[in-house]
Amino acid sequence: MNRIINSQNTSDKEEQKVSSKVDRRSFLMSAGIAASVGAAMVACSKDHEPTPGTGTTVNLGAGDVGVLNYAYALEQLEAAFYIQVIDTPYDNMSAEEKTILTDIRDHEVIHRDFFKAALTAAAPSQIIPGLTPDFSTVDFKSRTSVLGTAKVFEDTGVAAYNGAGNLIKTADYLVLAGKIVSVEARHASVIRDLINKNTADFAGDDVVDTSGLDKAIDPATILAAVQKYIKNPINGSNVGK
Known part of the structure; x- marks a missing residue:
């Protein structure tokens, strides 16, 4: 998370580029503070997760374990996406964009590892394996393709957490999910602002x-929407039950 803190020391010229109605760097720095709830429990490793065979259906399970596995699956997807974005930057990615996307990557890795640690502690025999992403529809050299996909993932992530909140029975899990979804909402807003700077689209009426x-x-609706980005078939029919 040092990258987020050190971002305050950018040059005056870079600060002028970043300045707008919303200071996007400060925006994500605040998100980093919220994301640190997971950092206290797990290391912020950027390594890829091990992957199972892609033909085997992954069953998320039931009850709170099912909800945790559901969130873990989505965070695996987001972490893998942003890892790829930073490993193979799109053409003409600006310094501002790279810093923002790197911060988001680090948040998503923390979220992924947080859920892995929580499941390992609560139900080690029921934790789902590492999933195999399928980003064949994403052109990682295209800014439009990358940011457009990021927008889909972030908007979907926020809606997913909101939709799963009422399924969580353990109060501690609900509090932590609330903290994580607030970070995801910040991600969604800053991605929208990168696509359409200085507009009201950061909280467009398509999502609010x-x-x-x-x-x-x-x-069920979320999993159907993201399945094309994951090679493993996922069964979430008992999530929260």
Whole structure:
């Protein structure tokens, strides 16, 4: 997380580039503070997770374990995506964009490892394996493709946490999920701002309704939407039951 703290020391010229209605670096620095709840429990390793055979259906399980596995699966996907984004930057990625995307990568790795640690402690025999991502539809050399996919992942992630909140029975898990979804919402906003700077799209009416509430989508719908990005078939029919 030192990268987030050290980001305050960028040059004046770079600060002028970053400045807008919302200081996107400070925005993510705040998100990093919230994400540190997971850092206290697990190391921020950037290594790829081991992967199982891609033809075997992964069953997320039931009850709180199913919800944790569900979140773990989504965080595996996001972490793998941002690891790839930073490993193979798109053409003409600016210094500002690289720093922001690197910060997001680090947050997602923390989230992934947090859920792995929680499941290892609570239900080691029921934790799902490392998943195999499928990013064949993403052109990692294209800014439009990468940021467009990031927007889908972040908006989907927020809606997924919101939709799973009412399925969590353990209060401690619910509190932690609330802290993580707030970070995901910051990610969603900053990605939207990178795509359409200085507009109201950071909280567009496609994700925030007229009551000022973000979308909440059930696990079955979320899993159907992200399945094309994961080679392993996933069964989440008992999540939260």
